[in-house]
Amino acid sequence: MNEPHKTVFPILAALVVAIFPHIGRLPPWIIFWCVVMWGYILLSFRFNWPRPGKNLRRVLTIIGIFGLLFTFSRRLDQDAYLGLLAVMAALKPFEMETHRDRMITVFLAYFIVITSLFLSETLLITIYMFMSVIVTTAVLIRTNDPGGRFTANLRLSALIMAQALPVMVLLFFLFPRIEGSLFGLWFSSAAKSGFSDSLSPGGVVMLVENDAVAFRVSFDGETPSASLLYWRGIVFSDFDGRGWHVQRHSPENPALPKGQNPTSYTVTLEPHHYRWLFVLEMPAEPLHRAAFLNDYTLRTPRPVSRQMRYEMTSYTRYHTGPEDEKTLRQCILLPENSNTRTHQLAAEITADASTAVEKADQVFNFFRDNGFTYTLEPPRLGRHPVDDFIFASRRGYCEHYASAFAFMMRAVNVPARVVGGYLGGEINPYANYLIVRQLDAHAWVEIWDPENGWIRVDPTAAVAPDRISEGMRSVLSAGGAGGFFERLGGLSSFFHQARLGWDAINTGWRAFFEGYSYEVQRALLEKIGIRSGVLAASFKAMLLMVALAGMIIGGYAWFFLRPPRQKPDAVQKYYARYCEKLARAGFARKPDQGPIDYMQLVLKNRPDLQKQIAPITDLYVRLRYRDQAAEGDLAAFVEKVRKFDPALKR
Amino acid sequence: MKKFFGLKKAAARKTEPLPLAFNRHRVYILPTAHGLLFLIILFAMLLGSINYNNNLGFLLVFLLGSITLVSMIHTYRNLLGMEVLSVSVEPVFAGRTALFRFLVRSESGHRRAIGFVMEKNEPVIENISAQTDETVTVKIPTRYRGILRPGRLIVWTRYPLGLFRAWTVVLPDISCVVYPRPLAGSFQSSGGHVGDESDVNSIKDGVDDFFGLKPYQPGDPMGKISWKSFSRGLGVFVKEFAGNSGASVMLDYDALGDANREHKLSRLADMVLKAHNMNVEYGLLLPGRTIAPDKGERHRHACLKALALFDLSK
Numbered sequence: 035m036n037e038p039h040k041t042v043f044p045i046l047a048a049l050v051v052a053i054f055p056h057i058g059r060l061p062p063w064i065i066f067w068c069v070v071m072w073g074y075i076l077l078s079f080r081f082n083w084p085r086p087g088k089n090l091r092r093v094l095t096i097i098g099i100f101g102l103l104f105t106f107s108r109r110l111d112q113d114a115y116l117g118l119l120a121v122m123a124a125l126k127p128f129e130m131e132t133h134r135d136r137m138i139t140v141f142l143a144y145f146i147v148i149t150s151l152f153l154s155e156t157l158l159i160t161i162y163m164f165m166s167v168i169v170t171t172a173v174l175i176r177t178n179d180p181g182g183r184f185t186a187n188l189r190l191s192a193l194i195m196a197q198a199l200p201v202m203v204l205l206f207f208l209f210p211r212i213e214g215s216l217f218g219l220w221f222s223s224a225a226k227s228g229f230s231d232s233l234s235p236g237g238v239v240m241l242v243e244n245d246a247v248a249f250r251v252s253f254d255g256e257t258p259s260a261s262l263l264y265w266r267g268i269v270f271s272d273f274d275g276r277g278w279h280v281q282r283h284s285p286e287n288p289a290l291p292k293g294q295n296p297t298s299y300t301v302t303l304e305p306h307h308y309r310w311l312f313v314l315e316m317p318a319e320p321l322h323r324a325a326f327l328n329d330y331t332l333r334t335p336r337p338v339s340r341q342m343r344y345e346m347t348s349y350t351r352y353h354t355g356p357e358d359e360k361t362l363r364q365c366i367l368l369p370e371n372s373n374t375r376t377h378q379l380a381a382e383i384t385a386d387a388s389t390a391v392e393k394a395d396q397v398f399n400f401f402r403d404n405g406f407t408y409t410l411e412p413p414r415l416g417r418h419p420v421d422d423f424i425f426a427s428r429r430g431y432c433e434h435y436a437s438a439f440a441f442m443m444r445a446v447n448v449p450a451r452v453v454g455g456y457l458g459g460e461i462n463p464y465a466n467y468l469i470v471r472q473l474d475a476h477a478w479v480e481i482w483d484p485e486n487g488w489i490r491v492d493p494t495a496a497v498a499p500d501r502i503s504e505g506m507r508s509v510l511s512a513g514g515a516g517g518f519f520e521r522l523g524g525l526s527s528f529f530h531q532a533r534l535g536w537d538a539i540n541t542g543w544r545a546f547f548e549g550y551s552y553e554v555q556r557a558l559l560e561k562i563g564i565r566s567g568v569l570a571a572s573f574k575a576m577l578l579m580v581a582l583a584g585m586i587i588g589g590y591a592w593f594f595l596r597p598p599r600q601k602p603d604a605v606q607k608y609y610a611r612y613c614e615k616l617a618r619a620g621f622a623r624k625p626d627q628g629p630i631d632y633m634q635l636v637l638k639n640r641p642d643l644q645k646q647i648a649p650i651t652d653l654y655v656r657l658r659y660r661d662q663a664a665e666g667d668l669a670a671f672v673e674k675v676r677k678f679d680p681a682l683k684r
Numbered sequence: 685m686k687k688f689f690g691l692k693k694a695a696a697r698k699t700e701p702l703p704l705a706f707n708r709h710r711v712y713i714l715p716t717a718h719g720l721l722f723l724i725i726l727f728a729m730l731l732g733s734i735n736y737n738n739n740l741g742f743l744l745v746f747l748l749g750s751i752t753l754v755s756m757i758h759t760y761r762n763l764l765g766m767e768v769l770s771v772s773v774e775p776v777f778a779g780r781t782a783l784f785r786f787l788v789r790s791e792s793g794h795r796r797a798i799g800f801v802m803e804k805n806e807p808v809i810e811n812i813s814a815q816t817d818e819t820v821t822v823k824i825p826t827r828y829r830g831i832l833r834p835g836r837l838i839v840w841t842r843y844p845l846g847l848f849r850a851w852t853v854v855l856p857d858i859s860c861v862v863y864p865r866p867l868a869g870s871f872q873s874s875g876g877h878v879g880d881e882s883d884v885n886s887i888k889d890g891v892d893d894f895f896g897l898k899p900y901q902p903g904d905p906m907g908k909i910s911w912k913s914f915s916r917g918l919g920v921f922v923k924e925f926a927g928n929s930g931a932s933v934m935l936d937y938d939a940l941g942d943a944n945r946e947h948k949l950s951r952l953a954d955m956v957l958k959a960h961n962m963n964v965e966y967g968l969l970l971p972g973r974t975i976a977p978d979k980g981e982r983h984r985h986a987c988l989k990a991l992a993l994f995d996l997s998k
Contacts, residue, residue: 145725147744171751206743547739597765
């Protein structure tokens with residue numbers, strides 16, 4: 035290629051634009067790999083360095099594939115697929131000698147753009163995607179027309195895309211959606227977030243430093259008060275001396291809790307790649323897409339790898355039904371010879387209490403009155419973490435308190451377990467929904483009382499009542515552990531508002547865009563009068579789609595491909611008017627008559643018109659057939675034709 | 685359908701008079717191989733989007749699909765309405781490249797990346813400006829003497845996206861005379877001796893004898909122009925030499941001892957060129973055809989054309 039900057043550089047740019055949104059998900063070595071390869075190509079054209087031949091390219095490909103196998107040996111998921119595309123995209127520009135190679139490389143860029151569908155369907159990603167398509171299409175134009183300017187390519191690309199948009203919208207709404215999937219979902223991502231299936235010191239703090247959105251909730255009615263917003267996700271009922279774990283096999287379908295004033299709401303859960311769903315404590319009904327476990331948590335059959343929406347009803351004041359003996363026995367189990375001092379302490383504190391509730395009160399008071407403090411930076415604990423915590427450090431956060439509390443309850447034979455989830459959330463004032471972030475993660479305890487069923491006890495309230503009533507933000511700013519936004523002071527509230535506003539726009543977009551499913555499409559089709567009859571509604575929709583798309587494309591074809599209209603010029607127009615005037619006087623011009631023949635024919639019968647006709651014909655011939663027409667000829671011709679009157683005798 | 689693809693029709697088509705506008709009846713369009721590949725990729729991505737019920741995937745697939753459809757119209761429009769006004773070609777010697785110069789014009793808007801191809805040669809890709817007569821030179825290498833009928837000119841475009849190819853077939857009534865390839869050797873005129881250099885020498889001596897100047901006439905060889913007098917501003921004069929005044933030679937096919945017909949013709953072509961350059965009056969004696977001695981470009985062409993066409997039917 036003589037002029038690499040005409041084609042190679044734009045193609046590289048298209049690849050960079052396509053890969054950019056995936057940078058966070060690519061392993062560092064692949065990013066490095068791409069930078070080195072593309073950098074070398076750029077410099078090789080600049081300094082005339084040799085480019086790798088076929089054999090070296092093969093070797094590089096093999097190295098790249100080995101690297102991929104090494105990195106992704108355990109899992110063949112979206113990231114592996116993306117990695118493969120990136121490794122190819124890094125090497126492909128080395129062979130762009132032919133038109134065919136260049137076309138294939140641009141297709142590769144399109145492919146990477148499309149891979150962003152694995153990211154998420156946020157408004158930002160959608161807008162970026164459209165931008166990448168404009169750039170990639172401009173590069174495709176450049177590939178087929180290396181001559182022009184790139185801005186011209188971009189303009190044409192944008193024009194083509196603008197023309198394509200109506201058809202795209204049509205296809206989007208009318209293309210039949212199906213329920214479920216065709217082949218099952220075989221990709222699952224490894225990037226899990228949120229709670230894991232065990233609770234050991236340090237886990238929740240990791241979440242507290244993360245302000246990513248866990249889920250959003252819109253309530254059908256009033257939002258319950260902040261101190262009731264316990265979002266129940268996981269129940270940990272096995273304690274091994276150090277940490278709490280989820281019970282391996284939990285029975286399903288418990289007796290449904292009873293309560294008053296049900297709260298209904300819709301949760302939009304961000305993918306966390308685990309199987310639990312978060313619901314307001316206590317869920318009042320099962321969910322048809324998930325199993326309802328005996329500990330009142332919900333499990334999906336597969337990890338949640340895409341945003342998921344579900345509707346739920348809960349009782350914030352509830353009475354759980356009876357519990358089976360096996361579960362209760364399990365909830366007082368403690369390993370032998372672990373944390374023995376706490377064991378004794380629990381017995382001492384609760385010596386004069388008789389019921390489970392009284393015992394819980396005593397332990398709660400113990401935490402409140404003995405100098406325990408809430409901190410997100412607790413000291414490390416030793417082999418007996420509960421003993422260390424209670425007798426030595428006395429500093430910790432929800433997880434430490436929940437763990438110690440549940441331990442002490444079990445030590446005095448009250449069935450107890452730790453519940454993991456989120457507490458509170460932030461109301462978005464722009465769209466009236468609740469945002470629950472990872473930093474709202476929380477752990478609390480529930481104890482079994484034969485009269486009241488499972489009762490929630492939040493030992494963190496004993497040391498940090500603000501955490502419960504005002505949410506995590508109050509704790510963060512008070513503890514000086516604030517993030518970037520808190521440190522900005524006055525600006526922070528502006529940024530925070532802006533972020534909430536954007537979140538509202540984005541959430542609205544996603545509710546519309548992602549929510550467009552089989553059911554919504556059905557409703558839309560019914561509204562425009564398409565129902566299943568002899569033909570299925572989806573088939574009719576398909577026919578309508580093809581017909582309308584055909585009309586749009588046909589309209590474009592008609593508009594852009596019609597022959598250009600010949601504008602008759604002034605000379606032609608006025609000569610026609612002159613002929614018309616003569617025709618009315620009885621001398622129609624025959625199609626094969628030239629202007630001079632015509633004049634002679636007319637003069638034979640009307641010699642009196644000589645003075646008028648001769649100059650008109652003369653001017654016409656001059657204007658039409660000779661190049662020597664003078665400046666004022668046209669004006670004179672027009673003037674004479676205007677004034678021409680066959681009835682005038684001179 | 686046949687008409688649509690234009691394959692059968694083009695094969696049987698007669699030559700067409702120019703100028704010729706590319707109207708809707710003669711511009712065809714089909715996806716390219718890349719276009720088909722792109723559609724297959726889109727279909728795979730559509731299946732993926734259906735499977736994941738991913739609306740972003742749907743949106744992208746439909747966007748790219750619509751862009752493909754729209755690009756079809758752009759491609760078609762890039763060719764539609766163009767005109768081929770005329771074509772011309774100069775005779776060439778066998779082994780050289782014949783240059784067919786097409787005069788093309790686009791009345792409505794400029795055209796980008798239009799390919800012109802004849803007979804499976806490398807296409808010429810040109811941009812055509814609006815309302816300007818543009819010359820497009822299509823090269824065809826020649827191998828044998830005779831009349832080169834280039835056959836179909838295919839004018840095509842893949843612009844803008846390369847996913848579709850619009851094309852039209854033009855069969856212009858044009859042919860190129862291909863002279864025999866000149867074969868250097870001794871100069872033999874009729875009555876001369878095979879292999880004997882004396883004739884040539886005698887003429888060469890004559891060439892060297894400067895005789896005088898005569899005014900330039902079109903057709904006089906450039907090599908004979910007196911640049912000295914031209915540079916003095918005296919006008920264009922041609923040097924005349926003593927040797928050629930009145931002398932004329934006949935180049936005789938039968939006098940050549942060689943057995944191979946093509947060989948002989950090549951030798952004669954070489955001699956015609958030499959005689960022309962030396963400004964000698966020369967004639968041509970071919971079996972069944974005689975060209976009387978004369979000089980000048982027109983005569984040179986007549987002789988070379990006679991050689992090109994000689995005994996072609998066999």
